[in-house]
Structure formats: C-alpha cells, structure tokens
Amino acid sequence: MNVLVVGAGSMGQWFARTVRDHAEVSVAFADTDAEAATAAAEAVGGRAVSTATEERFDAVCVAVPMPVAEAAIESYADRATALLDVTGVMTEPLAAMREHAPDSQRASLHPLFAPDNAPGNVAVVTDADGQVVETLLGALAAAGNRTFETTAQEHDAAMETVQAAAHAAVLAYGLAAADVSERFHTPVSGALADLVEQVRGGDARVYADIQATFDGADRVADAAARIADADRAEFTDLYDSL
Incomplete structure (x- = not known):
C-alpha cells in the first residue's frame, strides 16, 4: 500500500x-x-x-x-x-x-x-x-x-474541555504564578507547575490554532472570575458543585 x-x-x-x-x-x-x-x-x-x-x-x-x-x-x-x-x-x-x-x-x-x-x-x-x-x-x-x-460533533465538543479549556487553565496559572522557590510547592501547585512546563515544551502555533478553533477558554475565565469575586458562602457553593 x-x-x-x-x-x-x-x-x-x-x-x-x-x-x-x-x-x-x-x-x-x-x-x-x-x-x-x-x-x-x-x-x-x-x-x-x-x-x-x-x-x-x-x-x-x-x-x-x-x-x-x-x-x-x-x-x-x-x-x-x-x-x-x-x-x-x-x-x-x-x-x-x-x-x-x-x-x-x-x-x-x-x-x-x-x-x-x-x-x-x-x-x-x-x-x-x-x-x-x-x-x-x-x-x-x-x-x-x-x-x-x-462522531465529529462529540469529538469537537469534547475538545472544548480537554484542549481549549485545559490549556487555558494551565497557561493562566503559568502567567499568574509568581516565581517561588521549589521548596514552597504543594502537591497541587507542583503538579500545575509541571503542566506549565509540559505545555511550554510544545509549539505555540499549535496551541494558538486550538484556541482559535474551539471554545472553552471563556468558560475558564468566567469560572476564575466567579471564584475571585465569591464570598465565603459563594466559594463553598462553587467548591461543592465540582
């Protein structure tokens, strides 16, 4: 063949x-x-x-x-x-x-x-x-x-979460995070830092194509804004809704 x-x-x-x-x-x-x-x-x-x-x-x-x-x-x-x-x-x-x-x-x-x-x-x-x-x-x-x-529809809808939203969340953490000593990292922050490095090891043009093709990043931004603006009770409700 x-x-x-x-x-x-x-x-x-x-x-x-x-x-x-x-x-x-x-x-x-x-x-x-x-x-x-x-x-x-x-x-x-x-x-x-x-x-x-x-x-x-x-x-x-x-x-x-x-x-x-x-x-x-x-x-x-x-x-x-x-x-x-x-x-x-x-x-x-x-x-x-x-x-x-x-x-x-x-x-x-x-x-x-x-x-x-x-x-x-x-x-x-x-x-x-x-x-x-x-x-x-x-x-x-x-x-x-x-x-x-x-199906094409199921696949493309899934990519909004597993690619566009996931990449946006990781990149947003990388952009927001301060440069701290590795000694201070927790299991959560350390895992996120590793994901940032994994994404950085790729090709920016590929990630840009994904963001241009699939929705999802806007939902990450909206969720982050809701967390940032939430009072204690609202935060608890958001946490419990996971």
Whole structure:
C-alpha cells in the first residue's frame, strides 16, 4: 500500500512511521517546505514528493495545521482511494472530504497525545469505510494505540474541555504564578507547575490554532472570575458543585 502524508511535522511523521512499521506500507511526504519533506522521509524511511505531484496513492493522510486542513483536503482529494486527516478537528475536514471526495473511503483521526507520548487513545470517525481505512486503523491498533469510534460533533465538543479549556487553565496559572522557590510547592501547585512546563515544551502555533478553533477558554475565565469575586458562602457553593 502506498501512502502519502501531506505535512511533514511531528504528527505526520508519527502516522507514517506507525503505519509503515505495522502494515505493508510505503510512505511519501509532501510539504510546502520541501526540505522538511525530505528530512521527514529520511527520518521515517520513505520518499519526498512535490506538493504538485499528480501521482495516485492508496491513501492520503492530511497532517497539516487546522487552519489549512480544508484547503489541503481539496487539493489532494482526487489522489487516493482513501482520504484521512490527523489535524485535531473533525467537523470541517470531514465536510471537505465529503464535498471533494464523495466516492472515496474517508476517516478523521485524532491522536490524543503528542507523538513522544505514543501509544495512546486515538479518536476515530469512519465516514466511509473500506479496506484501506481498515488496514491503516489496524496498524495503529497493532502499535498499541486504543482507537475508538466517535462522531465529529462529540469529538469537537469534547475538545472544548480537554484542549481549549485545559490549556487555558494551565497557561493562566503559568502567567499568574509568581516565581517561588521549589521548596514552597504543594502537591497541587507542583503538579500545575509541571503542566506549565509540559505545555511550554510544545509549539505555540499549535496551541494558538486550538484556541482559535474551539471554545472553552471563556468558560475558564468566567469560572476564575466567579471564584475571585465569591464570598465565603459563594466559594463553598462553587467548591461543592465540582
């Protein structure tokens, strides 16, 4: 099976390496940064192709930033039997797949972890099933990932909590916290400080895309304001409502 990964970043490399290692798959990379595509191909064991390639593949996996996912899907929709994405949002990419690849196998996948933390949970919406999609999902499962079926609406609603709100809460603590000696940290503050460092180790552009795509941060801000303004009785009510 020949698979083209559009996007040579860490998630595209994770997908390519995983399916190559657990199925009979050869991989190619296309990226607007040709050097990045070449580097990814060398790192994973594959080849780089031009973004303008007319070659057909068994599968195309779109692994680009969320703001350009729909454009990438439109560009590569006619290049494969199966079209997938690992962009992290599902509603709009799946709609683009249905519009531009109505006769293809289609699936949206969201690995709920950074590649360095693989394997883990992978949310899946199989929009149009077939052998290619089943083989690729099987390869992910064979690597130890726990794939589970959901809907685009359920997934995107969940991301408001587990990504947009969670990241906002951690970043807000990091911005609000004073620089104190580690000797003073409690189990709660120490855990939060560790989460701040985990978020800081990522890519600001990815976190910005998440905040731009999903609601959730506003609810964190509202909750923090309610806590800050609460008297003792109101605070107790808020605490007890958890």
